[in-house]
Amino acid sequence: MKDLNIQELERRFQEKIDNDIKIEPRDWMPEEYRQTLIRQISQHAHSEIVGMLPEGNWITRAPNLRRKAVLLAKVQDEAGHGLYLYSAVETLGADREQTIDDLHTGKAKYSSIFNYPTTSWADMGAIGWLVDGAAIMNQVPLCRCSYGPYARAMVRVCKEESFHQRQGFEIISLLAQGTPEQKEMAQDALNRFWWPALMMFGPNDAESPNTLQSMKWKIKRLTNDELRQQFVDVTVPQAHMIGLTIPDKDLKFNEETGHYDFGVIDWAEFWEVVKGNGPCNKERVDARRKAKEDGQWVRDAAMAYAEKRKIQKAS
Amino acid sequence: MSNKEWPLWEVFIRSKQGLNHKHVGSLRAADSKMAVENARDVYTRRSEGISIWVVESNNVFASDPSEADSLFEPADSKAYRHPLFYDVPDGISHM
Numbered sequence: 001m002k003d004l005n006i007q008e009l010e011r012r013f014q015e016k017i018d019n020d021i022k023i024e025p026r027d028w029m030p031e032e033y034r035q036t037l038i039r040q041i042s043q044h045a046h047s048e049i050v051g052m053l054p055e056g057n058w059i060t061r062a063p064n065l066r067r068k069a070v071l072l073a074k075v076q077d078e079a080g081h082g083l084y085l086y087s088a089v090e091t092l093g094a095d096r097e098q099t100i101d102d103l104h105t106g107k108a109k110y111s112s113i114f115n116y117p118t119t120s121w122a123d124m125g126a127i128g129w130l131v132d133g134a135a136i137m138n139q140v141p142l143c144r145c146s147y148g149p150y151a152r153a154m155v156r157v158c159k160e161e162s163f164h165q166r167q168g169f170e171i172i173s174l175l176a177q178g179t180p181e182q183k184e185m186a187q188d189a190l191n192r193f194w195w196p197a198l199m200m201f202g203p204n205d206a207e208s209p210n211t212l213q214s215m216k217w218k219i220k221r222l223t224n225d226e227l228r229q230q231f232v233d234v235t236v237p238q239a240h241m242i243g244l245t246i247p248d249k250d251l252k253f254n255e256e257t258g259h260y261d262f263g264v265i266d267w268a269e270f271w272e273v274v275k276g277n278g279p280c281n282k283e284r285v286d287a288r289r290k291a292k293e294d295g296q297w298v299r300d301a302a303m304a305y306a307e308k309r310k311i312q313k314a315s
Numbered sequence: 316m317s318n319k320e321w322p323l324w325e326v327f328i329r330s331k332q333g334l335n336h337k338h339v340g341s342l343r344a345a346d347s348k349m350a351v352e353n354a355r356d357v358y359t360r361r362s363e364g365i366s367i368w369v370v371e372s373n374n375v376f377a378s379d380p381s382e383a384d385s386l387f388e389p390a391d392s393k394a395y396r397h398p399l400f401y402d403v404p405d406g407i408s409h410m
C-alpha cells in the first residue's frame with residue numbers, strides 16, 4: 001500500500017465513494033476531503049453550541065413549568081449535538097480546543113441565523129418550527145454522508161430534532177389561535193425569522209463553488225437551492241394551516257412545477273451577517289469566549305485533582 | 316494550574332440486558348468517573364443505555380486499514396468453514 005502513488009490512492013478512494021462505501025477515520029483520504037470535513041463539521045458543531053444562546057435567553061422566562069422543562073431539554077439536546085460533532089471532528093485529527101478557539105477569534109463561522117435576537121416568547125416557537133425545521137432538511141441527507149463518524153452523528157441528531165420542531169410548532173400555533181395580541185406575536189416572529197431561515201441553506205447554487213466537489217465526495221447529497229425549495233414547499237402549507245402569513249408578496253404556488261415560487265433573498269444582508277455585522281454577532285461570540293475563560297479554573301482544578309488521585313493510587 | 320487538556324475517552328453503551336456494549340463516540344473528561352457521568356448526559360438522554368464503559372482513547376490499539384487485505388484474506392479463502400460448503404444428501408434431516 002505504501003508504494004501506491006497518490007493518483008492510485010485517489011482513484012481507489014473515489015471508487016469507494018462511488019460504491020457508497022463509507023470512509024472511516026483511519027482510512028486513506030485526500031487532504032482536501034479531510035480539510036473540507038474539518039471545516040464543515042466544526043462549523044456545524046459551533047452552530048449547535050452558539051444556537052443554545054438565543055433560546056437559553058428564554059429559559060428563565062418560559063410562561064409555565066411545562067414550557068420551561070421542554071425548552072431546557074431542547075437546549076440540552078443542542079449541547080449534546082455540539083458534543084457529538086466535536087467528537088466526530090476529532091476523529092479527523094483536528095484539535096478540539098483549536099477549533100473552538102477559531103470560533104472565538106472569528107476565524108470559524110457558524111450558522112448566521114443565531115445572530116438574530118430573540119425578543120419575544122413567540123420566537124421560541126418560530127425557532128423550533130423554522131430553524132430546527134430547516135436544520136432537519138439539511139441534516140437528513142447528511143445521515144448518508146460518506147464520512148462514517150459524521151453520518152452516525154447525524155443519525156443521532158436527526159432522531160432528536162423532530163421533537164425540537166414539534167415543540168416549536170406547538171408554541172407558535174397555540175399563540176396563532178390565541179388572543180389578537182398573541183396572534184400578532186406569532187406573526188411578528190414569523191416575519192422576523194422567515195427570511196433568515198431561508199438563508200440558512202446558504203448561497204444560491206451558482207454562488208456556491210464548493211458544492212460540486214462536496215457532491216462528488218458525497219459529503220453533500222442535495223444542493224442549497226434544492227434543500228431551500230423543499231423547506232419552502234413543506235413549510236408554507238403549515239403556516240396557512242395555523243392562519244399565519246408568510247412575509248413574501250412574491251410567494252405563489254406554481255402549478256407547472258408543483259413547487260412554490262418565492263421572492264428574492266436579500267443576499268447583501270446574508271453576507272453582512274456572515275462577515276460579523278449581524279445584530280448579535282459580537283454578543284454571541286463574546287458569550288462563548290467568556291464561558292471558556294470563566295470555566296478555565298474549573299477545568300484546571302478537575303485536571304489537577306485527577307492527576308493527584310492517579311499519583312496517590314500508584315504509590 | 317495544570318493547564319492541560321482533558322484526555323479523550325471512547326464511550327461504549329449497552330443498550331439493554333443481553334446485548335454487547337457498542338461504541339457510540341467519544342468525549343473529553345478529567346478522569347474516568349467524570350467520563351462516565353458525561354457519557355450519561357451526552358449519549359443516554361433518551362434511555363439508550365443501561366451500562367456504560369469508558370476507555371481512554373490512547374489505550375485503544377487498532378488494526379491498520381491499509382493492511383486489512385492481508386489481515387482478513389485468510390478467512391475469505393476458507394469457504395469450508397461455512398455449512399453451505401457441504402452437500403447433504405436428500406433424505407437426511409436435522410443436520
Ligand SMILES: [Fe+2]
Nearest residue numbers: 048077078081
Ligand atoms: Fe441541533
Ligand SMILES: [Fe+2]
Nearest residue numbers: 078132161164
Ligand atoms: Fe435542534
